[in-house]
Amino acid sequence: MEFLDLFVVSLNPVLKTLLITVVGLLLAIPRIDILGDVARHHLNNVVYYVFNPALTGGSLADTVTATSIVSLWFMPVNILLTFILGSGLGWALVKITRTPEDLHGLVVGSCAAGNHGHLLLIIIPAVCEEDNSPFGDKLTCSANGQGLVSLSMAINAIYIWTYVYNIIWKYGNLSGKDIAKASTISIDCSGRTLDMFRENYTEALLQSRQSSFNDCEDPDDEYSEVQEHNIAVEDVPEKKETLLTKIKAHLEALSDKINLKMWFTPTTNATIVGLLIGVISPIRKLMIGDHAPLRVFDGSASLLGQATVPAMTLIVGANLLKGMKKSGVGVWLMIGILAVRYVALPIVGFGVVKAAQHVGFVGSDSLYVFILLIQYSVPPAMAIGTITQLFEVGESECSVIMLWTYGMAAIALTLWSTFFMRLVS
Template sequence: MQEEILSAVVPLLKLLSLTVMGLILAHNKIQIIPKDTFKLLSKLVFALFLPCLIFIDLGRSVTLENITLWWFIPVNVVISMVIGFVLGVIVVLVCRPPPEFVRFTIVMTMCGNTGNLPIAILGSLCRSRANLFGKDCLQRGVAYVSFAQWVSVVVVYTLIYYMMEPPAEYYEIVEDESIKYGGGSEESDFLREPLITNNVQDDEEMQARETRTQGMRLKLVQKIRVVAEKTPIKNIFQPPIIASLLAKFVGSVPQVKSFVFGHDAPLAFVTDSLEIFGKAMVPSVMLVLGGMLAEGPNVSKLGVKTTIGIIVARLLVLPILGIGIVSLADKKHLLVDDAMYKYVLLLQYATPSAILLGAVARMRGYAVSESSALLFWQHIFALFSLSFYIFIYSKLLVALT
């Protein structure tokens, strides 16, 4: 029992030690490394280290057959977001955050970190001799995580980007778009006026219903147009996503794969160089996290009750529900018979809110300090919740195998 507990806690202790180093280096009283350096390191992680790691490990593991076998990984991300959305609504109803932060509360409960943090956890876990996953532990783990990362990015920069619109601006945009695309028309008028009265003839009722349908269609088109125009499509095709797409293409074509990967491959020197960069991802991302924690929580208007509600929903309740989802999927024979595959699915429910949400908040100018403070407290609590659930997941995987 003691060995099992240690095998679950030690990987997190390794990550914690890296985080503490980053915290010490960035602490205001010491500040051996300035904040700007951590920002630069964060950009290197995002633009270089993480894409290299994804391309190498996913490219080596993926095949056309695997693409069809791994279909449940992106589906699981969507399921976790749907459950997170429901939990976010419950948090709103129970904790009653300020009206301007209702959508923010739902978003922060809904979207977890499905990229760099799970990879960092796997990187630490696979270095342990007592890990459950055997040979090529990290390569398979990174491949599974990377396979579904595009789903999270697309959702964040479409639906979440739209939901993170400041409430006042949102209604102004819809109103402006209504004037721009339908101002003065009958359809636009029907968006603002009652369409059916109690004392009309049958033919007038039919006409009114048809007009109301047209008005609803116009309103839907206008909203879709707003989302399309306001969605930063270029942000969807970020370096990690491009690396993932390239890895899937290279891995799916045997002739190309043999040209890129393998000891005797003509481009082996390139992949070796990329692999060196990729190995810097795990320590770098934990140093960046330590630098973020060193800054401390910003002033937040979200409220202590709502903050606790989001943390409990995201880091305690959602992982329990995730165990049920993954166990049910396994009983229905929807999963690949690989302990690492199931572990990654479980991990998608246990991580704190995506750091990417903080970037979206800054882009939108909405709840910037609140997102920073919430991410701070979530990552503090996650050090304990992840240790607990990694132990639970290890016991569960032993039972399932």
């Protein structure tokens, strides 16, 4: 393909994303106020619980079969490597630039999670439609490309909502830090109410505090009783820990650090359902295809899924209004994120995929190899904006990062696509 043709192919989806971002920004302006704080919150919940699961599950059910999922085993490994390598580079970046702690999760997540689905759903079919495409017949290329990108999108969604979600949650969960400080608060026991506790403290914590101090008469007596209790506990000989006790302690410590509930998000559940529908032949025949008796369910999921990308992009654009007024993203931090996503990761990814191809893990399918390579050079995943909106932390900074990374993608993604396409052709 000519460089100019490829440039236009890669530029169009990025420009579409930027234009929708501008629309979201305009809708958030106070004079219009269609996407204000409340509206963004509700729209974000619709994306999280409805649109994104419908897109992921529906695409998988349509395109993935038992045969294809076995032959493409290296793709989950490849995407996992992009997350691991990107996280390492992102962690080094926040240390070098001395990024504020509450933004560590956002920066690491932006370096780790790439847009392995929504952007490729536009780029790959466009590349296949070119007359001189190196990937063969147009129809075959488009069908195979849709299946590969759908699997990439589903796997990426699992990693984002289990790995990146927990990283941003860990650094942005301010309530957890407040609860930790609660043990140092001096509680007034002369009344029946517990002061200085905010609404985000759990009911269990409140009950434990009430049961501990409901009989005390004044702060001095409470303090002396706690001191005597601590001395008594120190005098009790420690019991020998069993292996089961140690395992239980480690699991409890792990559950405190990682939000295990988010391993089964709506998107993850939809991925499992989509895989089961696609892999199990009797169910597939019932729901997938022009003559399937239950095809209306697949059609409904596809219709809902089409709203995912526009809705997510509008939210990012609306959040950008705050970022234009004030943002914690410095110049050097932004340059660092761009360098990680468009320089370091593509170079490392090139070596990873070539090594995998050399030992026979990948095969000789040029389109498959191209998608594996391009996964290292895409901008950050739009779902990061959804996560920051859920936690209400780093929303404006996330929008600034998205604006610059997607703006630079018009050049960087085009150049890397040109190089990778010539490499596999």
